[in-house]
Amino acid sequence: MLAVVMFIASANAALSGVAEGFVMHEPVNVIQNVVSSEPATPLDAGLDRRGPAAESPRMVAFDEAALNRIGGMSLLRGVSQLSPREIIRYAERNPTELDAVRDARIAPSEVGAWWLSTPGQAQAALAEAAPQLLGSLDGVPAAVRGPANERALQRAIVDTRERAASGIGKGERRRLGQQQRMLEAISGALESKPGEPERTLLEFDERESGRAVIVIGDLDTADYISYLVPGMYFSVQQQIRDWTDTAASLAVEQLHWLQDQPQGDGPPRVATVAWLGYQTPDLLTIGSLELAEHGADALESSWQGIRATRGERQPYLTVLAHSYGSTAALIALERHSEQIDALALIGSPGSATQNARDLGVAGDNVFVGEARWDPIVDTAFYGSDPGSPSYGAVRIGVGGGVDPLTQKELAGSVGHNAYFAPGSESQRNLALIGIGRGDWVTDGGTLPPGTMLATAR
CATH class of the missing domain: 3.40.50.1820 (Alpha/Beta hydrolase fold, catalytic domain)
Known part of the structure; x- marks a missing residue:
């Protein structure tokens, strides 16, 4: 029980600072203790398995609204303290909030310190679920950003093709065609000679x-x-x-x-x-x-x-x-x-x-x-x-x-x-x-x- 209390306290500390452009008027409790009788499901195959094979039966739930109110470096710190499965779920549900972090001007020195302090399983979950975010962060090593960006590029190519093949108007099809050519140009430029x-x-x-x-x-x-x-x-x-x-x-x-x-x-x-x-x-x-x-x-x-x-x-x-x-x-x-x-x-x-x-x-x-x-x-x-x-x-x-x-x-x-x-x-x-x-x-x-x-x- 003490470990759970310490985890909640550390997570709240990471999320309770004043974020860029946001003033908190009351404490934000984004992580809640939830007891489950079912063990956590295994992590996705792409995640780093050097940590525990499964999470503790005492699982973690979080308040998405509270996370979304902060943004910037505070959001990165908060998300990285979630379980790998919750990181993936948050990324799937909140692409707009993650895009806002991509556009925020966060000091690379802060990003570098955050990345070094982020657990390996959380790093792997971020790379899998939010490659566009991770690949955009100056302060993360190039060896991490490169594969993340290439994953994001391939996903963007597939997504653009699927949208272009759907029932859309002529103007939107033309715009998607231009985007597709831009994405394919990047992909081609990555081929070494x-x-x-x-x-x-x-x-x-x-x-x-x-x-x-x-x-x-x-x-x-x-x-x-x-x-x-x-x-x-x-x-x-x-x-x-x-x-x-x-x-x-x-x-x-x-x-x-x-x-x-x-x-x-x-x-x-x-x-x-x-x-x-x-x-x-x-x-x-x-x-x-x-x-x-x-x-x-x-x-x-x-x-x-x-x-x-x-x-x-x-x-x-x-x-x-x-x-x-x-x-x-x-x-x-x-x-x-x-x-x-x-x-x-x-x-x-x-x-x-x-x-x-x-x-x-x-x-x-x-x-x-x-x-x-x-x-x-x-x-x-x-x-x-x-x-x-x-x-x-x-x-x-x-x-x-x-x-x-x-x-x-x-x-x-x-x-x-x-x-x-x-x-x-x-x-x-x-x-x-x-x-x-x-x-x-x-x-x-x-x-x-x-x-x-x-x-x-």
Whole structure:
């Protein structure tokens, strides 16, 4: 009996705090002691069976209405203290409340601490019953989020097909067709090519035009992590495959440079992130910074999630941001809520910050690339020109030439969209920035083409 009282007390303590936007006027008792003469039924086959095979005959019931009134981190804590069967039942009955948690801005450090304190059986139940929720939480390890998001993706594909085959109107059928193509594009982008690291679906949101973040490599163990942040006109349906292939090509380039640099048990490990975690603008919205602000929020949370899950073994974290994506990254780094190790701005229209020293980037590791005939560079459209001498960023070579280390021919980038082209001087330099070898980057300023920064200094 004492154990039951202690369980009820701890559950109420987790649920009785003031949640986001909700004021409690009286104690909320969401968990009640119920005596049953029947033992609990076995857990689903997909759940972790390392714990007890069945629950105690003294079962747990809960007040769904009380849970639904709190939300956010408090809801996560409350649900995780239920039995696995009750977690599954709650998720089936309350998808709207769980979607609200997906949209809540919960500190990744809090999420990480919650996940570590959640019992294994409850973790397995959440992964089975609420994969979309679990996969959305920055602060949960990528090894957990990836399978959860892939499960959610497959369920969304099946659900969309079934709804499209039912008796619906023409407009709804057209909308579902677009959603189906978006979901299938994500599924296709997860297929690794020979010689590439494995791909993981770190983030997935099936709503509206969708969001997807795909990692190439192991985010939980990589020594170097590079985020690729795109600009305008990028949609999940149209670009997720190509953007993921671009990130994979960069990862292969980085591994090539690192193969002769053993560290511990072998060469250092890399992970690149094809980040489409925000809605990019079109011609109607490009004049506003609203979407860039949303992108900055999502980037901050994602970076903080890595910091929370990696503990004492932190990676070298780089952001390679293009066009409007560079503005989103700059806004995030202006806030100084998180520091990264290196930043490369390519084809950038700038931001309010006028000097690289005012960004949350370690050392002097801010780089800028500007290609010939790129109509966006030098415009200072959002307030600053990262390519100007007064900004203080290091200019990298993007015009092509001969690699000073390998003597290979490097292609030049022309226009606004060729910075990540395989075999280009630009891609070479971006790959090196991502593994902390900015000294090997070729200069894009006044020095002769192909001059390495290390030589210039």
